[in-house]
Amino acid sequence: MASATDSPRNSPEPDRLTWSKRFSxxxxxxxxxxxxxxxxxxxxxxxxxxxxxxxxxxxxxxxxxxxxxxxxxxxxxxxxxxxxxxxxxxxxxxxxxxxxxxxxxxxxxxxxxxxxxxxxxxxxxxxxxxxxxxxxxxxxxxxxxxxxxxxxxxxxxxxxxxxxxxxxxxxxxxxxxxxxxxxxxxxxxxxxxxxxxxxxxxxxxxxxxxxxxxxxxxxxxxxxxxFFLIFLGVLALSLLLSSFLARTIVRPLRRLSIAAQRVKLGRAREVTVPRFAKRRDEIGALGRAVADMTQALRHRMDATESFAADVAHEIKNPLASLRSAVDTLGAVKDPALQAQLLDVIRDDVLRIDRLITDIAEVSRLDAQLARTRFEPVDVGQMAATLVRIAERAGLPRGVKIAYARPEPGTAIATGDESRLSQVVRNLLDNAISFTPDNGVVLITVMRAGDKVMMRIDDDGPGIPAGMHEHIFKRFYSERPESESFGKHSGLGLAIAGAIVHAHDGSITALNREQDGVIAGARFVVTIPAAP
Incomplete structure (x- = not known):
């Protein structure tokens, strides 16, 4: 990912072969x-x-x-x-x-x-x-x-x-x-x-x-x-070689062009792009690259359609609640009930605003990471700074944060510091929200070989069975019972996962056990260390 983002621009090289454009x-x-x-x-x-x-x-x-x-x-x-x-x-x-x-x-x-x-x-x-x-x-x-x-x-x-x-x-x-x-x-x-x-x-x-x-x-x-006989022989050989080159170069390129045109028109949901698996030359590499690009494009289109459906579904609920509250407000004369309806309207507006903010953040994420130049980041120092900020802002319900610091200068990764900070904040918010009153959230940062590993443990109820992968999907809505409805958009863990993957890293979730009983959830993030 880093190599792809080092280029300051992606402008194509100008085509200087203007004289030969009209020839196939x-x-x-x-x-x-x-x-x-x-x-x-x-x-x-x-x-x-x-x-x-x-x-x-x-x-x-x-x-x-x-x-x-x-x-x-x-x-x-x-x-x-x-x-x-x-x-x-x-x-x-x-x-x-x-x-x-x-x-x-x-x-x-x-x-x-x-x-x-x-x-x-x-x-x-x-x-x-x-x-x-x-x-x-x-x-x-x-x-x-x-x-x-x-x-x-x-x-x-x-x-x-x-x-x-x-x-x-x-x-x-x-x-x-x-x-x-x-x-x-x-x-x-x-x-x-x-x-x-x-x-x-x-x-x-x-x-x-x-x-x-x-x-x-x-x-x-x-x-x-x-000379004439030699000319005829060379002419026949040249025509054979030209035919061979046309078959091995022009015909595969024509097949790729036709497949790309079908993808462009979008009339067929599944377009088979020739991969030329047996070829080990540049045409084979091009065919496999175009096939992989088409597959990635198809997945991205599916993800975009799914994301749009999820956005519509998530916004529809607070809008329905807001509409109901607004319609009822005009018919209610009791001041106490009116104040209650106004609180519902205020919460729904805040929920919609939070949804729109997080959705905009998700939409910009890929484009911003594609343009970002990765630099060395001291993950240990960054996590320490975020812990201090969270403690100064005040932690709810008597929750405390314990931080296991790494050796100074050892946990240095290559990445975008602002985005990696967002990962830590989202995981901290998630751990704090699931930690019971007077519980402890433990953060550990260390160097493990050629990786920098960060582990966040909470004292909550753990992750429901079979949901270890689903919690990183967009709009996942499993929240603690003590939390009021609509305080989170369900995009925090999805954003964290997207940022980690863009850094060529991995993020996993599992349950901690103590004496055979679930003692909380654990999130483990690993990203490549700086050389």
Missing amino acids: LTQRILAVNLFALIALAGGVFYLDSFRDRLLEQRQGQARVGAVMMADALSVAERRGLPGEFEALAARLGQSTGARIRIYREDGRLILDSWTRTGPTFRLRDPAQEPWRKDAARFLDKIIEFFGSAPRYDAYVEPVTDARAAWPEAEAAAGVGPHTAFAALRRAPDRTVIVNAAAPVAGTGDVLMVTLDTRDITRVVRSERLT
């Missing part, structure tokens, strides 16, 4: 799991940029190769052996997989390595290929569109092959040796073709090397397929 928990779980998929999908676009870098590298290699081939052919040309020149071009094209073409200074084609070796690569007609290739090319278009890939001109073999048909060859015709120009073009099947042109030194001729990059396209598509 299931959608958030799915979004978190899909985040990794989005990162994985980014790998596909990384492959696209990786392919562009490979093409740039291949283009640079083509430039270097064109310069080296031009130098080699220049040597062969200077030796004046045309057959060796053509054979060298064929061997170079065969070994590199390239197509080597040489154009004269006037732009005519004078040598094509494919005339001797045959095609070293083949341009495919998309109309002749299976649907899988069409799907691959369509995927290439989509990825290149979103990946902002560079756009290449179409690769088309001219009807008349001449240097003028190739801008890179034209550019190489007017420069010095060891310089090359290259261009990338896209074939109909979307394979990128690399053209590199370099001048042949000492002749005015231009050598052009043509390479395809089908190997790069094949590798990229293979890796892309691997």
